Amino acid sequence: MKIEMTHLRQLEAESIHIIREVAAEFENPVMLYSIGKDSAVMLHLAKKAFYPSKIPFPLMHVDTTWKFREMIEFREKMRKEYDFDLLVYTNQEGASQGINPFDHGSALYTDIMKTEGLKQGLDKYKFDAAFGGARRDEEKSRAKERIFSFRSENHRWDPKSQRPELWNLYNAKVKPGESIRSFPLSNWTELDIWQYIYLEEIPIVPLYYAKVRPVVERDGMLILIDDDRIKLAPGEEAQMKSVRFRTLGCYPLTAAVESDAATLPEIIQEMLLTRTSERQGRLIDHDSAGSMEKKKQEGYF
Amino acid sequence: MAHQSDLIAEDIAAYLKTQEQKQILRFITCGSVDDGKSTLIGRLLWDSKMVFEDQLAALEVDSKKVGTQGEEIDYALLLDGLQAEREQGITIDVAYRYFSTDKRKFIVADTPGHEQYTRNMVTGASTAEVAIILIDARKGVLTQSRRHSYLTSLVGIRKIVLAINKMDLVDYAEDRYQEIIAEYKEFAAELGFEEICCIPISALKGDNIIKASERTPWYQGPTLMHHLEHVEITDNALSKPFRMRVQWVNRPNLDFRGFSGTIASGIVKPGDTVVVPSSGQTSKVARIVTMDGDLEEAVAGQAITITLEDEIDISRGDMLCCPEKRPSFADQFEAHVVWMHEDALLPGRSYLIKAGSATAPAQVSALKHKVNVNTLQREPGKTLELNEVGICNISLTKPISFDPYQENRSTGNFILIDRFTNATVGAGMIDFALRRATNIHWQSIDINKQSRAEMNDQQPKVLWFTGLSGAGKSTIANLVEKKLHSLGKRTYLLDGDNVRHGLNRDLGFTDADRVENIRRIAETARLFVDAGMIVLTSFISPFKSERRLARELLEEGEFVEIFVNTPLEICEVRDPKGLYKKARAGELPNFTGIDSDYEPPENPEIEVEAGTRSADDIAEEIVAKII
Numbered sequence A: 001m002k003i004e005m006t007h008l009r010q011l012e013a014e015s016i017h018i019i020r021e022v023a024a025e026f027e028n029p030v031m032l033y034s035i036g037k038d039s040a041v042m043l044h045l046a047k048k049a050f051y052p053s054k055i056p057f058p059l060m061h062v063d064t065t066w067k068f069r070e071m072i073e074f075r076e077k078m079r080k081e082y083d084f085d086l087l088v089y090t091n092q093e094g095a096s097q098g099i100n101p102f103d104h105g106s107a108l109y110t111d112i113m114k115t116e117g118l119k120q121g122l123d124k125y126k127f128d129a130a131f132g133g134a135r136r137d138e139e140k141s142r143a144k145e146r147i148f149s150f151r152s153e154n155h156r157w158d159p160k161s162q163r164p165e166l167w168n169l170y171n172a173k174v175k176p177g178e179s180i181r182s183f184p185l186s187n188w189t190e191l192d193i194w195q196y197i198y199l200e201e202i203p204i205v206p207l208y209y210a211k212v213r214p215v216v217e218r219d220g221m222l223i224l225i226d227d228d229r230i231k232l233a234p235g236e237e238a239q240m241k242s243v244r245f246r247t248l249g250c251y252p253l254t255a256a257v258e259s260d261a262a263t264l265p266e267i268i269q270e271m272l273l274t275r276t277s278e279r280q281g282r283l284i285d286h287d288s289a290g291s292m293e294k295k296k297q298e299g300y301f
Numbered sequence B: 001m002a003h004q005s006d007l008i009a010e011d012i013a014a015y016l017k018t019q020e021q022k023q024i025l026r027f028i029t030c031g032s033v034d035d036g037k038s039t040l041i042g043r044l045l046w047d048s049k050m051v052f053e054d055q056l057a058a059l060e061v062d063s064k065k066v067g068t069q070g071e072e073i074d075y076a077l078l079l080d081g082l083q084a085e086r087e088q089g090i091t092i093d094v095a096y097r098y099f100s101t102d103k104r105k106f107i108v109a110d111t112p113g114h115e116q117y118t119r120n121m122v123t124g125a126s127t128a129e130v131a132i133i134l135i136d137a138r139k140g141v142l143t144q145s146r147r148h149s150y151l152t153s154l155v156g157i158r159k160i161v162l163a164i165n166k167m168d169l170v171d172y173a174e175d176r177y178q179e180i181i182a183e184y185k186e187f188a189a190e191l192g193f194e195e196i197c198c199i200p201i202s203a204l205k206g207d208n209i210i211k212a213s214e215r216t217p218w219y220q221g222p223t224l225m226h227h228l229e230h231v232e233i234t235d236n237a238l239s240k241p242f243r244m245r246v247q248w249v250n251r252p253n254l255d256f257r258g259f260s261g262t263i264a265s266g267i268v269k270p271g272d273t274v275v276v277p278s279s280g281q282t283s284k285v286a287r288i289v290t291m292d293g294d295l296e297e298a299v300a301g302q303a304i305t306i307t308l309e310d311e312i313d314i315s316r317g318d319m320l321c322c323p324e325k326r327p328s329f330a331d332q333f334e335a336h337v338v339w340m341h342e343d344a345l346l347p348g349r350s351y352l353i354k355a356g357s358a359t360a361p362a363q364v365s366a367l368k369h370k371v372n373v374n375t376l377q378r379e380p381g382k383t384l385e386l387n388e389v390g391i392c393n394i395s396l397t398k399p400i401s402f403d404p405y406q407e408n409r410s411t412g413n414f415i416l417i418d419r420f421t422n423a424t425v426g427a428g429m430i431d432f433a434l435r436r437a438t439n440i441h442w443q444s445i446d447i448n449k450q451s452r453a454e455m456n457d458q459q460p461k462v463l464w465f466t467g468l469s470g471a472g473k474s475t476i477a478n479l480v481e482k483k484l485h486s487l488g489k490r491t492y493l494l495d496g497d498n499v500r501h502g503l504n505r506d507l508g509f510t511d512a513d514r515v516e517n518i519r520r521i522a523e524t525a526r527l528f529v530d531a532g533m534i535v536l537t538s539f540i541s542p543f544k545s546e547r548r549l550a551r552e553l554l555e556e557g558e559f560v561e562i563f564v565n566t567p568l569e570i571c572e573v574r575d576p577k578g579l580y581k582k583a584r585a586g587e588l589p590n591f592t593g594i595d596s597d598y599e600p601p602e603n604p605e606i607e608v609e610a611g612t613r614s615a616d617d618i619a620e621e622i623v624a625k626i627i
């Protein structure tokens, strides 16, 4: 007899194993919920992991106040439909100082509203473990990230002294103040994520589907005019284009791609036939060589 | 081409259907520095279109800046991710890469080829089903090739691809290729591989990677990619007995009690009988619950939740098993241990063991020998250093369920964690359970320690007397027993006379025998405690590690360490059996206090100064403290 598990079922089972392991080993875990497609898959897997019980830990969204409006709407819809506890955290100090991506540049803005906001949120609730939806195929420095990634008291990642990870055994021991970031989607690729969303009919933010939207071209990127906080410079003009997003974050820092892919199969089709990586749409990665590695050491996800 | 572009363009729905049947193959590439591992993987990613245009643009820039290929693209740069290693031009840790074709999704563990090699390779190989062993055609089979092959077999990989790389640098010469594979097969014979597939390649030029090369017309075998797409993934986990370690107890409400975990091996169906080795209790599977509905059957690899027909006691770390073929349930086993940390393994030191979802304090009770990973020779050793492999006896403070690793890769592995730094310091593969209980399965017993203790109307415990020969241990222990007896306590005294002549008469005085002597005494004492008795033991027991072993066998508060502290000079003057005299004359080697150490207890429950006070006084004091 031979019953083979397909690759998606195997990835699913391995992720559920990781999620259960964190829930069983830690006192106070949290799932970081970014509202994007990877978070959608992670949330779906968490529901499966504990069914028929409720997800036994809260979700936390670090809101930079610059997320796409549709993301926030979607978040609230999910909160109602799925039965989970949601914490929303914003770096209030940064927000009241008016830190924004236009005036302060992407690096400083990301550092204060995202990285710093995340650290504050984790410290506030004293979480000893935090799930993240990062995948190893996203970026080179992530390829050596562990599934249980140790963080020091000030949330730093030290790529040189990572704990070896063998079989499916994860070392969950931490001292007070230290924590683990756990990445249950480590072994998934972008294609796996899309195929799984398709197979399982997982709801995702509509921004992933192509639609005619108002955009402005800036530094060779198409930026969505999501609200009136984006000011058009002389010479810039709003255009209506059929666009979609391969990755979601803060709207001023996330580039749209021109596309007509309005269904999941079309998105997958487009992805398989194009030759650019999803990260190209994230402005912060372009800063310098190894920029992601530096960000990670400082505590960015 | 890796993906069927036509079908994708014409009928994406049909294409997605075909994708739902794909499987995962995990493999590792092994080689010494510069054998071409990174180049090979970079090539596989490239040729399976996993490299995107923006990455390519970055790669071209990088190739010119730090590449080793002049104006050509340096595929290795796709992989060597962290800045430090880019600058040094070496890979420093295990990295995982992903690519897929229409047939399979591949997960590649890429490990560097220098000093930390053993640690990294064992880590990367632990989940792999296939290993690609790279050999530089110019250099042939090296010491390192042997090491890679040994480690590969150690972690249970049975399928090997022997990739003879850099064929372009030996003019694609067939005789060179044949020479290398003949040499390799000869030494690999003892390693128990099921399959060795040899392929002549050039990672740099792309020969026999995806397309059969015209430059090796003499080679008729598959290309590397073809082999990876078709090599059989022996899914023998399915044909093994059912095992599932409980990760999490699922209790949404009082009416539902499920046990969540990933099936390690075998198949389970509702109605199957399962046993929990830790209690010996059995029940039948009522339901296999998932969010997608109840299952008629679940197999190895699936993450499920099981409910049982009876309320039995099960918690995280317990294993649900097929009752006909039970796992070992023991607190001691022999294992191959790979050391992963700069601080060496110390026998006797307490570590945490994590085996599946079970965690317990554990120690290496004996390092039997080391294995030289280059020569495969056994070597003696007192400690295990970073990157060394040793055969160890490991004892745990409580029994766990497991199988020998060679029989079951999922239930025979473990890691060791340092209790102070929390670092993962070792990885192990269990060979077999030791002595007790391989086939003695625990019966579920209704009369337990507590009921026996209540019947005896006392707190069972062990009074563990330790001290130099002649310190007064036996004299004091005898007096304490008399006093307890007269108080109506049920006691038993274990000492040299009643143990050495019977239970332990096969043991001598070598270090190993001393350890075993104490181990048996500790176990016997534990049985007496379980029987509700107060046990007195009177042995020199010079080493902390063994006393700790005894302590960890017992529950909190049951072990009373009594240090009979008498200065060596006084003991030597007393010399009741004339042993010190003999030892001084060199007739008694390894005599404690003379040429073998006595490690005094750091925090004994009771310490008595027995050089000057009367034994009766001391016994009185001890009785007062423990009753």
Ligand SMILES: Nc1nc2c(ncn2[C@@H]2O[C@H](COP(=O)(O)OP(=O)(O)O)[C@@H](O)[C@H]2O)c(=O)[nH]1
Residues within 6 Å of the ligand: B031, B032, B033, B034, B035, B036, B037, B038, B039, B040, B068, B069, B076, B091, B113, B165, B166, B167, B168, B169, B201, B202, B203, B204, B205
């Ligand atoms: N001529 C030739 N050079 C190769 C081949 N494979 C790798 N190399 C070169 O060998 C060097 C080391 O390769 P790399 O992939 O970094 O080796 P690693 O240390 O095993 O990862 C680089 O300069 C490669 O370009 C090959 O098949 N032929």
Ligand SMILES: [Mg+2]
Residues within 6 Å of the ligand: B037, B038, B039, B076, B080, B090, B091, B112
């Ligand atoms: Mg390399």
